[in-house]
Amino acid sequence: MASTLITGISELWTLDPTLDDPETPHGVCDSQMLRSAALVIEDGVIAWTGAASDAPSADDRVDVGGRAVLPGWVDSHSHLVFDGDRAAEFEARMAGESYSAGGIGVTTEATRSASDEHLRALVRGRIAEATAGGTTTLETKTGYGLTVEHETQAAALLSALIAEGELDEATFLGAHLVPAEFDGRDGRPGAEDYVDLVSGEMLAAVAPHVRWIDVFCEEGAFDPAQSERVLRSGAAAGLGLRVHGNQLGRSGGVALATELGAASVDHVNHLASADIEALAATASRPTAAGERPGLLAVDSGPTVATVLPACDLSTRAPLAPARELLDAGAAVAIASNCNPGTSYTSSMSFCVTTAVLQMHLTLAEALFAATRGGALALRRTDVGHLGIGARADLHVLDATAAIHLAYRPGMPLTHQVWRSGVRSS
Ligand code: NIG
Numbered sequence: 001m002a003s004t005l006i007t008g009i010s011e012l013w014t015l016d017p018t019l020d021d022p023e024t025p026h027g028v029c030d031s032q033m034l035r036s037a038a039l040v041i042e043d044g045v046i047a048w049t050g051a052a053s054d055a056p057s058a059d060d061r062v063d064v065g066g067r068a069v070l071p072g073w074v075d076s077h078s079h080l081v082f083d084g085d086r087a088a089e090f091e092a093r094m095a096g097e098s099y100s101a102g103g104i105g106v107t108t109e110a111t112r113s114a115s116d117e118h119l120r121a122l123v124r125g126r127i128a129e130a131t132a133g134g135t136t137t138l139e140t141k142t143g144y145g146l147t148v149e150h151e152t153q154a155a156a157l158l159s160a161l162i163a164e165g166e167l168d169e170a171t172f173l174g175a176h177l178v179p180a181e182f183d184g185r186d187g188r189p190g191a192e193d194y195v196d197l198v199s200g201e202m203l204a205a206v207a208p209h210v211r212w213i214d215v216f217c218e219e220g221a222f223d224p225a226q227s228e229r230v231l232r233s234g235a236a237a238g239l240g241l242r243v244h245g246n247q248l249g250r251s252g253g254v255a256l257a258t259e260l261g262a263a264s265v266d267h268v269n270h271l272a273s274a275d276i277e278a279l280a281a282t283a284s285r286p287t288a289a290g291e292r293p294g295l296l297a298v299d300s301g302p303t304v305a306t307v308l309p310a311c312d313l314s315t316r317a318p319l320a321p322a323r324e325l326l327d328a329g330a331a332v333a334i335a336s337n338c339n340p341g342t343s344y345t346s347s348m349s350f351c352v353t354t355a356v357l358q359m360h361l362t363l364a365e366a367l368f369a370a371t372r373g374g375a376l377a378l379r380r381t382d383v384g385h386l387g388i389g390a391r392a393d394l395h396v397l398d399a400t401a402a403i404h405l406a407y408r409p410g411m412p413l414t415h416q417v418w419r420s421g422v423r424s425s
Contacts, residue, residue, distance in 0.1 A: 001042050001043050002042070002043065002059055002060075003040055003041065003047065003058035003059050003060070004040065004041045004042075004058055004059065004060045004061070004062060004421065005038060005039075005040050005056070005057065005058035005060070005061045005062070006038060006039050006041070006061075006062050006064060006069070006394070007038045007052055007055060007062070007063050007064070008052075008063040008064045008065050008066055008067070009034075009036070009037045009038060009039070009052070009064055009067065009068070009069045010035065010036070010066045010067060010400045010401065011033060011034070011035060011037075011068040011069070011400070011401055011402055012033065012034040012035075012037035012038075012039060012049060012068075012069050012386070013028070013033050013068070013069065013070045013367060013386070013402060014032055014033070014034065014049050014071075014385060014386040015028060015032050015367070015371055015372050015384070015385040015387075016031075016032055016049075016385055016386065016387035016388075017372070017381070017385055017387055018387055019031045019032050019387075020032075025283070025331075026326060026330075026331055026332060026368060026369070027364060027365055027368060028364040028365075028367065028368055034049065034050070034051065036051060037049065037050065037051060037052055037069075038050065038051070038052040038054075038055035039069070039386065040055070041392040041418075041421040042058075042421075043421070044391065044392055044420040044421035045389055045390060045391060045392055045420075046386050046387065046388055046389065046390045046391075046392050047388065049386060049387075049388070064396050064415070064416065066400055067396050067397055067398060067399065067415055068397045068400060068401055068402045068404075069386075069394055069395070069396050070134075070367060070371070070394070070395045070397065070402060071136075071371045071372075071383070071384055071385050071386050071390070071393055071395065072134055072135060072137065072371075072383070072393035072394060072395045072417060072418075072419065073133075073134050073135040073137070073348035073349075073352075073370050073371060073374070073395065074135075074137040074333075074370065074371050074372075074373075074374030074375045074378065074380075074383055074384045075130060075135045075137065075138050075139065075335050075336050075348055075374060076139050076169075076264065076304075076306060076333050076335045076373075076374040076375075076377040076378050077141075077264075077266050077306055077308060077335035077337050078130075078138060078139060078140045078335070078336055078337065078338040078339070078346065079141050079143055079144070079173070079337070079338065079339035079340075080122075080123045080126045080127065080338060080346075081111065081122075081123055081140065081141070081142060081143075081145075081154040081157060081158065082107050082110070082111050082122070082144045082339065082340050083107075083110040083111045083113070083114040083118065083119065084106065084107050084109070084340065085110075085340065086103060086106060086107065086340045086341055086344075089106070089341065090314070090344070093315065093316070099248070099315040099317075099341070099342060100248075101177055101216065101218060101219075101220035101221045101248075102177070102220060103341045104143075104144070104176055104177040104341060105177060105179070105180060107144045107339075107341065108144045108145070108146050108177070108179060111144040111145060111150070111154075112145060112147070112150050116153065116157065119153075119154070119157060120157055120160075123140070123157060123158075123161065124161070124166065126338065126346060127161070127166055129346055130336070130338070130346035130348075131417055131419065131424055131425070132414065132417065132424075132425050133346060133347045133348060133349055134348060134349060134395035134414045134417055135336075135346060135348050136383070136391075136393035136394075136395070136417065136418075136419045137169075137374065137375070137378070137380070137383040137384065137393065138167055138168055138169070139168065139169035139170070139171060139335075139378055140158060140167065140169075140170065141170075141171040141172070141173040141176075141214060142154035142155050142158070142170075142171070142172055142173050142174065142206065142210075143173030143174070143176035143214075144176070146174065146176065146177065146179040147179070147202075148197070148201055148202045148205050151172065151174045151202055151205070151206050152202075152205045152206055152209075155170060155172060155205075155206040155210050156209055158170035158209065158210070159208075159210070165420075168378070168380075168383070169211060169212065169378050169380075170210040170211065170212070171210055171212035171213065171242060172203070172206045172207070172209075172210045172212065172213045172214065172234070172239065173213075173214045173215070173216070174197075174198040174202045174203070174206065174230075175195070175221075175222050175226070175227065175230040176221070177216065177220075177221055178190050178191045178221075178222075179194065182194040191222065191223075191226055192226070195222070195226045195229050195230060198230055198233075199229055199230050199233035199234075200233070203233055203234060203237055204237075207237045207238070207239060210239065211239065211240060212239055212240045212242050212263070212298070213231065213235075213239040213242070214241075214242040214243065214244060215227040215230045215231060215243055216244040217243055217244060217245050217251050217252060217253035217256060218244065218245070218247055218248050218249070218251045218253065219248055219249055219251065220248075223252075224252035224253070224256050227243070227252075227253070227256055228256055228260070231243070231260055231262070232260070235260070235299070239298070240262075240263050240299065240379065241257070241260055241261070241262035241263060241298075241299075242262055242263060242264050242265075242266065243256060243257040243262050243264070243265045244266055244267055245257055245265045245266070245267060245268065246265070246267060246268050246269060246270045246271055246275065247269055247317070248269075248270070248317075249270050250272060250275070251270075253265055254268060254271065254275040254279065254305075255275070257303050258278040258279060258281070258282050258303045261282075261285070261299055261300075261303065262303050263298060263301065263303065263304065263377055263378070263379055264304040264305075264306045264333065264377040264378075265304075265306070266306040266308060266335065266337070267306075267307075267311070267320065267337075268305050268306070268307060268320045268321075268325070269312060269317045269318050269319070269320050271320075271321055271324075276321070276324055276325055276328045276330065277328065279302075279303060279305050279328070279330040279331075280325075280328040280329040280330040282302040282330075282331075283302045283329050283330055284302075285300070285301055285302050285303075286300060286301065287300045287301035287379070288300035288301075293382070294380060294381055294382030294383075294391075295379060295380060295381070295382075296379035296380070296381060297379065298379050300379075301376065302330075302331045302376070303331075304330075304331045304332065304333045304373060304376055305320075305322075305325045305330050305331065305332050305333070306333040306335050306373075306374075306377055307319075307320035307322045307325075307332060307333070307334055307355070307359065308320070308334075308335055308336070308337040308351070309334065309350075309351045309354035309358065309359060310336055310337065310343045310345050310347070310350060310351050310354065311337040311342045311343035313354065313358075314342055314343050314344070315342050315343075319358055319359055320359070322334075322355060322359040322360075322369070323359060323360040323361065326361070326365060331373065331376055331377075332365075332369045332373055333369050333370070333374045333376065333377040334348070334352060334355050334370040334373060334374070335348075335351070335370075335374060335377075336348055336351055348370055349405055349413060349414065350410070351370065352366045352367065352405055352406075353405055353406050353409045353410075355369065355370075356405070356406040363402060363403050363405065363406055366406075367402060371384040371385065372384045372385055391419075391420055392418060392420060392421035393418060393419050393420065394417070394418040395416075395417055396414075396415045396416035396417070396418075397413050397414065397415055398412070398413050398414070398415035399413050
């Protein structure tokens with residue numbers, strides 16, 4: 001077994017779940033961050049962590065020169081399968097236009113005309129960009145195909161990337177927007193007809209490639225009844241549930257997600273206190289083991305409130321109330337929502353910085369939400385921390401302390417990234 005000892009660590013944020021303090025369920029306690037530390041990687045997983053003075057010997061040794069080491073970011077929400085560009089839409093928004101779901105149609109048109117090879121190259125390039133910024137676990141969605149053929153093409157591309165070890169989680173988002181060709185078809189409202197397709201033939205074709213189903217429950221996309229139909233059919237096919245909810249208004253997405261036991265509801269910009277309470281009430285739902293080590297059952301555990309700080313800035317939306325959610329006891333994740341319409345960045349460091357500076361999270365809370373929070377939203381126990389047995393995914397900062405992420409906003413603070421014990425940058 002090949003082993004590597006990493007030394008010269010000024011701060012080691014293990015976030016080791018075996019040291020969780022029940023008093024701070026979604027935060028970091030002192031024993032989960034070691035100073036003057038070292039760690040050992042063996043066969044791609046963490047084999048030892050502790051004080052540098054107690055470090056055992058190993059086959060190789062890497063000195064990171066007095067830098068802080070975090071678990072790699074876990075980005076639980078992205079839309080990387082797309083072609084085309086919406087810079088003009090963004091520019092108009094910065095000049096005062098507001099965001100609407102309809103822009104998805106522009107990307108759908110461009111994505112449908114892209115070849116398999118071209119889409120694959122685009123997605124791989126975007127994954128490489130995310131990794132270079134410290135992201136080591138990544139979820140991404142279909143949702144810019146919106147026909148059986150194109151959604152299956154996107155899902156097959158994602159499952160191939162997962163099989164090749166480049167990506168971690170794939171989600172079916174056929175219910176992203178009702179495509180233009182469904183308007184008024186057969187004299188029925190287009191949305192109902194399209195919901196039939198998404199929950200029937202499209203789901204059957206896509207389900208073998210994905211672990212999750214998602215729906216955009218929002219004015220201009222799918223109402224709560226339609227969203228429920230999509231989610232229930234996904235659950236019947238064995239998929240875990242995710243919801244885009246309460247982004248543009250109080251859409252009913254949070255109520256639906258908490259009622260149906262979704263793993264995550266994402267955006268959450270418009271919340272009444274009842275929504276915050278409903279999310280907090282799910283925090284005590286127990287998790288159950290999943291189909292293999294490192295995975296939890298998709299239909300167990302809390303509904304995580306996933307906030308998307310870069311999207312909030314890029315759409316000039318009210319910031320999601322992450323502080324209030326944490327104070328109420330809800331589980332919170334931070335994700336990038338990288339997509340061409342509302343958040344064209346995969347920089348989780350930027351999202352963490354924004355969560356600290358603008359959403360009033362402490363650095364420790366933001367780090368936890370962008371690692372362990374994302375892992376919980378994806379029902380994974382093998383990533384998001386550096387406890388013994390975790391995947392050796394390291395984000396080495398070019399700083400002595402992690403607080404530099406917020407103290408030096410926008411600076412290039414990613415020094416090295418390791419995924420499964422292999423250094424990628
Ligand atoms: O998560 N809200 C829905 N989906 C994406 C935006 C998609 C787009 O506008 O292209 C999001 O923000």
